[in-house]
Amino acid sequence: MIAAICDASAPPVAGFVESVFSPMVHQAVERCLTARPGDGSRTAMVLASTMGDATTLDLGSRRLVAGQAHNPLLFMQSTANAVLGQLSVTFAVTGPLLSLSTVADPAGELLATAELLLEDAELDRVVLIGVELTGTERTAAAHRELRTGPPAGDLAVAIVLDRGDPLRRLLTDIPSGPSAEYGALRGLVELAARVQGTNP
Numbered sequence: 001m002i003a004a005i006c007d008a009s010a011p012p013v014a015g016f017v018e019s020v021f022s023p024m025v026h027q028a029v030e031r032c033l034t035a036r037p038g039d040g041s042r043t044a045m046v047l048a049s050t051m052g053d054a055t056t057l058d059l060g061s062r063r064l065v066a067g068q069a070h071n072p073l074l075f076m077q078s079t080a081n082a083v084l085g086q087l088s089v090t091f092a093v094t095g096p097l098l099s100l101s102t103v104a105d106p107a108g109e110l111l112a113t114a115e116l117l118l119e120d121a122e123l124d125r126v127v128l129i130g131v132e133l134t135g136t137e138r139t140a141a142a143h144r145e146l147r148t149g150p151p152a153g154d155l156a157v158a159i160v161l162d163r164g165d166p167l168r169r170l171l172t173d174i175p176s177g178p179s180a181e182y183g184a185l186r187g188l189v190e191l192a193a194r195v196q197g198t199n200p
Contacts, residue, residue: 001159001195002196004031005028005192006158007154007155008154011023011027013026013086016086018056021154022053022086025080028129028156032127040091040093041095042122042124043095044098044126045098045127045129046099047098047129048099048100048131049131050101050106050183051132053133081099084097085097102184103184104177105187107188107191110128110130114128124162124163126160128159128160130185131156132150134150134153135150150183151183152182152183157192174191175187
């Protein structure tokens with residue numbers, strides 16, 4: 001098991017513009033899969049986010065309302081699976097690629113999804129990814145409605161769960177509610193810290 005936490009300082013990724021959403025995800029997963037290589041054909045990736053790439057969605061909407069020409073890159077990268085596709089090419093991952101919209105407990109939802117995926121004997125590991133942006137006025141209003149709250153800074157967390165890893169034990173006593181610093185990613189950040197503490 002290995003984990004990485006990345007912020008808005010992540011370097012750009014070719015094919016993605018304006019938003020730090022995909023670069024953060026790319027860097028977090030790249031750090032994990034470079035440090036812990038494995039069989040891509042037996043690997044799945046699952047990404048969870050409450051608001052997704054709000055920067056790209058809002059930019060595309062503003063351009064549309066202003067009557068500006070549509071940028072096809074914004075359309076492509078507005079789906080969270082776009083960066084997973086890029087990572088799958090880089091690391092030859094041919095297992096399932098999934099994106100979830102979560103509200104209160106990304107760590108628990110990602111773990112539950114990983115457990116279902118690992119019931120498939122053809123998979124050996126799952127890359128769990130949580131990502132959230134500080135957001136916009138629109139997403140801030142949605143966070144207030146959902147009572148989640150964005151993180152204080154743009155943030156992505158990746159954890160590689162291998163078959164047989166004691167992740168349930170690591171989840172014990174991890175808070176599921178949001179915090180001012182990490183928003184809904186609070187539990188996932190703490191889980192990543194625990195995983196990092198168990199690495200040799």
